[in-house]
Amino acid sequence: MTNEGAAATTIAEIAKEAGVSIPTVSKVLNGRPDVAASTRAHVEAIIDKHGYRRRKSRAQRNGTGLVELVFHELDSAWAGQIIKGVELVAGAERIGVVLSELGGEHRPRQEWLDDVLARRPLGVIFVLSDVDDTQRRQLASRNIPFVVVDTAGDLPEGVPAVGSQNWSGGLAATRHLLGLGHRRIAVISGPADVLCSRARVDGYRTALDEAGVPVEPELIRYGDFFVGGGYTHGSELLDQPERPTAIFAGSDNQALGVLRAARERGLRVPEDLSVVGYDDLPVSDWLTPPLTTVHQPLTEMASTATQILLRLVRGEKVRNSRIDLATELVVRDSTAPPPAQD
Amino acid sequence: MTNEGAAATTIAEIAKEAGVSIPTVSKVLNGRPDVAASTRAHVEAIIDKHGYRRRKSRAQRNGTGLVELVFHELDSAWAGQIIKGVELVAGAERIGVVLSELGGEHRPRQEWLDDVLARRPLGVIFVLSDVDDTQRRQLASRNIPFVVVDTAGDLPEGVPAVGSQNWSGGLAATRHLLGLGHRRIAVISGPADVLCSRARVDGYRTALDEAGVPVEPELIRYGDFFVGGGYTHGSELLDQPERPTAIFAGSDNQALGVLRAARERGLRVPEDLSVVGYDDLPVSDWLTPPLTTVHQPLTEMASTATQILLRLVRGEKVRNSRIDLATELVVRDSTAPPPAQD
DNA sequence: GCAAGTTTCGCAAGTCTCTCGAAACTCTCC
């Protein structure tokens, strides 16, 4: 802890207490060779006792800075998890987080970018959104780095991005259902133009191929990530003549919609229909039934992205600026073997 | 103490008394980094002593302006609704929203306030949090207005605050349960030291009195607003020898915990146990069963608070700066008449 | 025992920041 107000300890004080000169203390601090081992140890002890810290150095640079956090949409607890992760890192560095919502668009409008530029932020974090080339150059010309979390589209070479292993998530979820004996498995994903949706669906496809189960196009649905979409698509899927015995939803919210669609049709979950979600929001464990879902480390993704951004801000070299964190299937009570067929 | 009418204090006077130059006082007021900690503290003390107020706010911000949004905690979709409301109004005015979380504390630490002052925001919105007198004066001296949303504790006269009609909400929820025939109604509320919790419980009390039903202390629980608290208290209540036939939870999250406690005991909702939530988060309509709950207009509360704040920023007169928006009982499927007794 | 060499340390002179105020500037209100 820094002792505010009170004058900070100086090497002069250390020197006095240790009975040596100021330069000697300095030399100890800098690991110079021309200090006797015994003297060094003694000085070191006094330094430790006083909890001496070298003067500010670069730490308090700009004093205050801002980071822009941009959501394409901030409904659902999803956003909360991300915000938490960013706050965690930024807060520790005493950097303010400015929130923006693009109101559903994946690309910000110029007007918005103008406002951002006027704020002279240290950097920008885009969540499920992106900027076009012109805007990218505008940021670059002002030396404002940016990071993308959970990218929506393809990114040019060199743009740092943090995501999660969507393909593996889709694979694991589908394998789990196959392992339970399901053969007619539907998937409701996010928008087709969002990369992470496609990766999950591809994981789903691969798992089916692997098991020798044919992929049926009418069982693959693209929608949005919201609860209403899950309900609509879920209803349609369940009204098909040969309805699926399991549905893999693109988000926990969608899964909620599917649960309702099932309930309205008198289908019990998991006895008559298995449902797998995606995200593992904190509530998912508390639903009826507790949701089997693919855990996505949202908070960690956000923290990681923020750390990368701050490293870029400091001008440090960042290797591995394209990271996908691991997803993990969490099995709860919304999945079970399919009902016996005849 | 502010000396109204008398010639307003100027930073020149502060400077003289503190024995520093005018620019130094200005720098302290603006949170500039190039002032020694001891000097800063000294000047701050003189400022406070004189009750200095900056002449006029810079209402005519050149395009940029920031508003600080402070949560005592930002778990749960609760926070998302609030953020949305603030963004809505601030975004339209092209004002940036800086988010902070106090990490569970209801009062910010000085270090945090220093950062805020350095950012020179137009105003501050506190959500379920508050500042102490010294900090309040620090904001006042910089002419930074603030608004409190859903106050945790008592507020001094004149502090603008937007809340919701908690008492009416408690009353309506309890009356609804009484109307269904329930007599043994438990309530799980938020922390006892948070005002809105108490108001709800008082509404509950009044409803019981009205109906001539005795208030039984063991049916009144205070916890936190989270799902775990609902589960714990719910479990205890349901394990009582003469268990309640209805539970009125302090939040939808708590209600989720109660639902699980009921399920674990083989109690059906609403047949064996009625549950009422509070908040009406977007998911609540999609739970199993859809939750009867007290709708709190969180987004609107946040928008209103932001509007009031911006009016204060512009120096406009704000009458009715203490507003409670209406809550509304939303009846869904988690409540029903109590099971027949013998 | 003495000269040569080595080690250890402090002096003095540098370098780097931090602080602060003079002067110039901006903004607002008459």
Add this chain to the structure above:
DNA sequence: GGAGAGTTTCGAGAGACTTGCGAAACTTGC
């Protein structure tokens, strides 16, 4: 459009820390 209040820029002064160098102290070889 001038006066007054407050803000910003910039440079100088003051410490805080670093470094080169030399002097004492110590060691070693003969």
